Amino acid sequence: MDQVDQIEQTEPYEPGRPSAAQWAAIRRTMTSGRGALTRRSMLRATGAGGLALGGLAGLGGCGIPPAKREGAGPASTDHSAEEKRVVFSNWTEYMDVSDDEKHYPTLEAFTKRTGITVKYTADINDNVEFFGKIQPQLAARQDTGRDLICVTDWLAARIIRLGWAQKLDPSHLPHAFANLSEPFRSPDWDPGRAYTYPWTGIPTVIAYNARATGGRTVDSVSQLLDDPKLKGRVAFLSEMRDTVGMTLLDLGKDPAAFTDDDFDAALARIQKAVDRRQIRRFTGNDYTADLDKGDIAACVAWAGDIVQLQNDNPDIKFAIPRAGYMLSSDNLLVPAEARHKANAEQLIDHYYRPPIAARLAAYINYVCPVDGVRAELSRIDKSMADNTLILPDAAMAAASHAFRSLSAKEETAYEQKFAQLIGA
Incomplete structure (x- = not known):
């Protein structure tokens, strides 16, 4: 049985799954050489950032309010029926692969x-680099040659605002509509998920190397900024x-509702x-x-990287500050003038099974x-x-926070001030 057969797509789903040994082999490949730790060597560090999720309102069945848009052209002609492609x-490294790295099973x-x-x-x-690649076609209302793209929330928000995204048809997205997790349902930049669905969520947490900290727990931004025992071994x-x-969270401010003065106070700290x-x-x-080596004892980190590091280094720990943590997402979006919108919607829905x-x-x-x-x-890995x-879990979900649009x-x-701070 090949790996395509192992992922049967009829309902109900019956397992014919890769063995635990096969999945272990895949993870070993991921964490050695070119694996997940280098999955996105410029991961979201593009000077433009990623908007976090906003709001917990549920999806509406009809009349989902559109996001604010600066401009929109006529609806694109969809060739999905006669052209069965997307x-x-x-x-990079953002799709499951077979253990021989020759196939994408899903x-x-x-x-x-x-x-x-x-x-x-x-x-x-890189978000900025990719946007520069497709912006001329989008601005000219031309097909970018892509039916589906995956971009970080701030860029998805910009594309929607400019009128360069196609509104999704909920009737083509039954699994996505039903199975989208509550914290992702209604970001303020795309109310009701009218234009996008998340590919994955990206938690920002605190990570530390217990060997480098002498066994001490690091679980607050205050420790990162003020603890003399961590001096020179902290990264943001x-x-x-x-x-x-x-x-902002450490200062007791809400990232979803902060002022200019709050932003400046965070930068000053x-x-x-x-x-x-x-730092x-x-x-x-x-x-x-x-x-991993312990040259950095503690840092602000992206959760997916920490999961991978922990596979090989038991000293790597993470902590959710009492004040909470930031959560953003990468999102699937159909560009304006894409030729195969309905096919793209079916592919989005596929990943919500x-x-x-x-x-x-x-x-x-x-x-x-x-x-x-x-x-x-x-069944894959407990x-x-x-x-x-x-x-x-419920406690961690409740601790997530949004960075407002x-x-x-x-x-x-804000970006200019921050770039000056970090010397970019």
């Missing part, structure tokens, strides 16, 4: 079930919304730590190697935005199903 652009299962072929390209390494992220968001050389550096996800969502989560190790995957993921960085003017001003 072109999908995603981040994509092949989609083709087997629907007859729709997928041209899959892992050509997104070069992603503004994560670093500032975590600091970080600046004091920079001036005292408490070693601001990083993208290249902090992982230093944290729990057996498929579990396999994706088992590979990428970020928060799964799909309800009902625990039993499926447990430790993953029990890991709150992949499947948050920014106006174009705010985004420019």
